[in-house]
Amino acid sequence: xxxxxxxxxxxxxxxxxxxxxxxxxxxxxxxxxxxxxxxxxxxxxxxxxxxxxxxxxxxxxxxxxxxxxxxxxxxxxxxxxxxxxxxxxxxxxxxxxxxxxxxxxxxxxxxxxxxxxxxxxxxxxxxxxxxxxxxxxxxxxxxxxxxxxxx
Amino acid sequence: xxxxxxxxxxxxxxxxxxxxxxxxxxxxxxxxxxxxxxxxxxxxxxxxxxxxxxxxxxxxxxxxxxxxxxxxxxxxxxxxxxxxxxxxxxxxxxxxxxxxxxxxxxxxxxxxxxxxxxxxxxxxxxxxxxxxxxxxxxxxxxxxxxxxxxxxxxxxxxxxxxxxxxxxxxxxxxxxxxxxxxxxxxxxxxxxxxxxxxxxxxxxxxxxxxxxxxxxxxxxxxxxxxxxxxxxxxxxxxxxxxxxxxxxxxxxxxxxxxxxxxxxxxxxxxxxxxxxxxxxxxxxxxxxxxxxxxxxxxxxxxxxxxxxxxxxxxxxxxxxxxxxxxxxxxxxxxxxxxxxxxxxxxxxxxxxxxxxxxxxxxxxxxxxxxxxxxxxxxxxxxxxxxxxxxxxxxxxxxxxxxxxxxxxxxxxxxxxxxxxxxxxxxxxxxxxxxxxxxxxxxxxxxxxxxxxxxxxxxxxxxxxxxxxxxxxxxxxxxxxxxxxxxxxxxxxxxxxxxxxxxxxxxxxxxxxxxxxxxxxxxxxxxxxxxxxxxxxxxxxxxxxxxxxxxxxxxxxxxxxxxxxxxxxxxxxxxxxxxxxxxxxxxxxxxxxxxxxxxxxxxxxxxxxxxxxxxxxxxxxxxxxxxxxxxxxxxxxxxxxxxxxxxxxxxxxxxxxxxxxxxxxxxxxxxxxxxxxxxxxxxxxxxxxxxxxxxxxxxxx
Ligand code: FES
Ligand code: FES
Numbered sequence: 001x002x003x004x005x006x007x008x009x010x011x012x013x014x015x016x017x018x019x020x021x022x023x024x025x026x027x028x029x030x031x032x033x034x035x036x037x038x039x040x041x042x043x044x045x046x047x048x049x050x051x052x053x054x055x056x057x058x059x060x061x062x063x064x065x066x067x068x069x070x071x072x073x074x075x076x077x078x079x080x081x082x083x084x085x086x087x088x089x090x091x092x093x094x095x096x097x098x099x100x101x102x103x104x105x106x107x108x109x110x111x112x113x114x115x116x117x118x119x120x121x122x123x124x125x126x127x128x129x130x131x132x133x134x135x136x137x138x139x140x141x142x143x144x145x146x147x148x149x150x151x
Numbered sequence: 152x153x154x155x156x157x158x159x160x161x162x163x164x165x166x167x168x169x170x171x172x173x174x175x176x177x178x179x180x181x182x183x184x185x186x187x188x189x190x191x192x193x194x195x196x197x198x199x200x201x202x203x204x205x206x207x208x209x210x211x212x213x214x215x216x217x218x219x220x221x222x223x224x225x226x227x228x229x230x231x232x233x234x235x236x237x238x239x240x241x242x243x244x245x246x247x248x249x250x251x252x253x254x255x256x257x258x259x260x261x262x263x264x265x266x267x268x269x270x271x272x273x274x275x276x277x278x279x280x281x282x283x284x285x286x287x288x289x290x291x292x293x294x295x296x297x298x299x300x301x302x303x304x305x306x307x308x309x310x311x312x313x314x315x316x317x318x319x320x321x322x323x324x325x326x327x328x329x330x331x332x333x334x335x336x337x338x339x340x341x342x343x344x345x346x347x348x349x350x351x352x353x354x355x356x357x358x359x360x361x362x363x364x365x366x367x368x369x370x371x372x373x374x375x376x377x378x379x380x381x382x383x384x385x386x387x388x389x390x391x392x393x394x395x396x397x398x399x400x401x402x403x404x405x406x407x408x409x410x411x412x413x414x415x416x417x418x419x420x421x422x423x424x425x426x427x428x429x430x431x432x433x434x435x436x437x438x439x440x441x442x443x444x445x446x447x448x449x450x451x452x453x454x455x456x457x458x459x460x461x462x463x464x465x466x467x468x469x470x471x472x473x474x475x476x477x478x479x480x481x482x483x484x485x486x487x488x489x490x491x492x493x494x495x496x497x498x499x500x501x502x503x504x505x506x507x508x509x510x511x512x513x514x515x516x517x518x519x520x521x522x523x524x525x526x527x528x529x530x531x532x533x534x535x536x537x538x539x540x541x542x543x544x545x546x547x548x549x550x551x552x553x554x555x556x557x558x559x560x561x562x563x564x565x566x567x568x569x570x571x572x573x574x575x576x577x578x579x580x581x582x583x584x585x586x587x588x589x590x591x592x593x594x595x596x597x598x599x600x601x602x603x604x605x606x607x608x609x610x611x612x613x614x615x616x617x618x619x620x621x622x623x624x625x626x627x628x629x630x631x632x633x634x635x636x637x638x639x640x641x642x643x644x645x646x647x648x649x650x651x652x653x654x655x656x657x658x659x660x661x662x663x664x665x666x667x668x669x670x671x672x673x674x675x676x677x678x679x680x681x682x683x684x685x686x687x688x689x690x691x692x693x694x695x696x697x698x699x700x701x702x703x704x705x706x707x708x709x710x711x712x713x714x715x716x717x718x719x720x721x722x723x724x725x726x727x728x729x730x731x732x733x734x735x736x737x738x739x740x741x742x743x744x745x746x747x748x749x750x751x752x753x754x755x756x757x758x759x760x761x762x763x764x765x766x767x768x769x770x771x772x773x774x775x776x777x778x779x780x781x782x783x784x785x786x787x788x789x790x791x792x793x794x795x796x797x798x799x800x801x802x803x804x805x806x807x808x809x810x811x812x813x814x815x816x817x818x819x820x821x822x823x824x825x826x827x828x829x830x831x832x833x834x835x836x837x838x839x840x841x842x843x844x845x846x847x848x849x850x851x
Contacts, residue, residue, distance in 0.1 A: 001394055018394055021414045029369070029412040034361040035354020037535070038413075039486050040567040044788035047486060075354030082353035090352045094344040094754045097762055098217025099351035100358060100486040100535030125797035131788065133486045133536050134217045135765025137799035139758065 004064050009077025019065040024048045026064050035075040035103045046130030049104035050074045056111035075103035086110055089147035097134035105130050109144050117151045198228055198271050201316040207234055210244035212253055213260045214507055216537030218818040219755035220260045222346045226751055230338040231272025231331055233296035241346045246509040246529040254508040256542050258719035258816025261751055265814050273328035282319040283310050342754035359504040359532050362492040367560045368397055368409040370553055371420035374573050377781030378631050379431035386424040393419040400556045407553045413564050431630050433781035443581035446601045452623045455608050458680045459619035464595035468587035472654060476647040477843040479775035481577040487535020488570050491550035494560035500527040505534040507541040515544055516551045539635035543575045568786045575634025576776060578603035582647045586655050593655055595619035604633035609640045611648035615682040616674035631778055638819035641718040649714040649827030663713045664697045688722045688746050691808055695744035696724040699806055712831030714824040719816030721747035727828040731836050735850055738800040743821060748812040760821040761803045767825035769794035772847045
């Protein structure tokens with residue numbers, strides 16, 4: 001099996017996996033980064049959202065062979081102590097229900113705020129396309145707005 | 152308020168190392184318990200453990216599927232215990248008899264456990280109070296509990312719980328601890344954030360899918376591709392060549408592939424060459440609905456409820472409405488695809504994973520593997536949604552069988568496609584309604600419902616308020632499996648009945664809110680037959696939501712719909728405000744009034760209501776399951792469509808009617824009314840009555 005060298009959360013990591021293995025499963029099964037979740041495997045739900053060079057991508061459909069030296073950041077690497085303004089806003093607004101989708105939601109929101117620090121409702125509608133089966137959308141929107149004020 | 156622990160309730164207090172106190176509580180049937188375990192009535196388990204350093208650990212007894220009970224149930228204990236919420240650490244309780252009924256469903260966790268858990272907390276508080284009184288040599292009546300301390304009123308001196316724990320553990324258990332006066336509640340009724348909030352936002356919260364154990368293999372299973380098909384033969388030659396694949400296990404009607412990673416297991420599974428054969432009829436949704444259409448027209452079916460004589464009202468009527476509503480099959484689509492960890496050793500089994508019913512899982516695995524229940528450990532992590540899917544134990548049982556056959560600890564992971572094809576669905580349904588109307592009155596109501604499986608047997612609340620009501624429910628036999636889906640029965644009946652009510656209001660030119668109030672007045676003053684609700688409470692939420700939404704004064708550019716429904720002990724009324732954007736509805740605001748008795752966690756409760764409303768809008772608008780020759784056509788979320796942010800309400804305002812009554816259910820009751828409120832708003836906006844889900848297909 002080929003061996004891949006990756007940059008994840010600012011660290012260099014290696015994994016020996018088949019070249020078609022999606023980044024999601026490399027993170028979860030080989031690098032023990034379990035915060036990134038699996039929901040559909042077909043780029044529909046966003047539970048597997050991570051950043052590649054600062055952009056939100058769906059890691060379930062990105063084969064490891066295509067990652068090369070691009071910088072990957074997962075929910076574990078979003079902030080040192082869980083204190084990214086979005087993480088704080090998520091807690092303050094008690095957003096989560098089951099919580100399963102929320103790492104992906106926060107990663108999607110973080111990418112949005114990094115290119116647009118003051119998103120309108122329409123911007124949020126356009127950018128936040130992840131599924132939340134529990135229906136926390138109203139609180140997600142609120143949390144993004146309140147984090148945006150603090151950035 | 153005094154409470155009594157009946158003779159069926161058992162408590163045990165024991166000292167724990169480090170000078171702490173462990174309190175366990177059980178409400179098992181005494182005789183059954185004696186038979187099972189002889190003299191040894193109690194195992195060393197507990198809801199509460201107090202350490203000498205003042206730290207309090209409270210066990211959350213029920214599975215957490217996103218309904219917030221890992222937070223709200225411990226809040227009840229903490230309230231009576233008299234501690235600061237910030238000093239509490241919450242842990243999941245494993246499956247043990249002394250934790251009472253540990254299944255979740257039917258919005259029953261808080262409803263069923265409120266009193267029981269108050270007693271648990273009050274017992275410990277009372278023992279700590281006695282311990283302090285004895286230490287000081289003062290009467291107990293001069294001592295009281297506050298913020299983790301026992302205080303002595305006359306002198307103001309105090310001792311914290313940690314210092315009293317070991318002494319308290321030696322005391323006799325009070326038979327009827329005094330419960331707090333609710334006006335003194337400090338935790339119950341406040342806004343408390345989810346206990347796992349920071350773990351969730353930092354990616355540290357672990358779910359079943361995250362289970363990792365020494366020597367564990369990852370498994371994926373090939374199950375029949377259609378209902379009615381059976382396993383004929385399997386060729387695993389290609390599978391065994393896949394990197395990482397370790398074993399292939401043939402089960403009764405499926406094949407499991409075990410590997411060193413999820414991806415290897417999936418590749419191996421996909422490389423199996425399996426022949427499936429049709430062993431039963433291969434059914435299709437189109438045939439289901441064709442049969443339903445005939446069945447709902449049959450007026451000679453024995454009614455489930457029959458008040459007065461609907462037929463005779465036809466001769467007095469100036470108009471008869473006669474319409475049919477259609478509801479597709481739905482999947483649960485909980486975010487976390489099913490999975491389960493199992494480690495089956497010869498005499499010892501460990502099961503860990505998502506289930507709403509750990510007790511029945513244990514019983515079933517015990518039977519299948521012929522291993523006594525006491526040798527089977529079951530625990531549950533946080534779960535990525537439930538919605539009723541995990542009332543079925545197939546995922547856990549399957550994992551146990553695979554582990555037993557493979558003689559290895561195993562994590563069975565389902566793909567979304569596996570989930571979609573192997574669900575226990577919300578059944579497809581069809582309803583025919585008739586209403587007989589005079590110039591300004593509803594004379595009679597006729598409803599006839601058909602559903603796959605159990606049948607559609609519920610009644611609208613007009614039953615009890617009308618002299619002439621006929622309700623028919625029929626089941627349709629099918630080999631497509633059905634199960635429980637959030638607010639079963641109510642979730643669809645409320646849509647059809649409350650949309651039809653709106654049709655009646657339009658015909659009679661009555662205001663939808665005023666018309667409902669009229670009906671509840673009739674039900675109160677002059678009930679007909681059995682009344683299954685409290686008309687005053689119904690009126691209460693209807694009036695409340697009318698006030699919240701300033702009913703009668705619809706903002707410009709907005710179209711409104713109203714609906715109300717009672718389920719799981721709670722009354723809910725909702726107003727949906729929409730705008731039309733390119734001919735499609737955008738929900739801008741939902742107003743929701745709830746009477747669910749006493750609210751435990753205001754933030755969690757509001758979150759449940761908001762979530763249920765979004766859930767209801769989502770499933771009214773977008774997804775459906777279509778069977779074609781036994782196979783589900785919508786194999787993943789590209790075709791099984793969920794609501795996204797752009798379709799979600801911009802705001803949902805929730806208000807709880809003040810109540811001192813015991814808490815009722817809340818995980819489900821806000822869902823049923825919203826679909827009708829939305830369809831009624833769409834009618835207000837477009838003049839088009841939506842009688843078929845998903846609405847989105849009706850709007851193009
Ligand atoms: S798991 Fe990647 S988008 Fe759903
Ligand atoms: S919180 Fe459960 S899926 Fe979003």
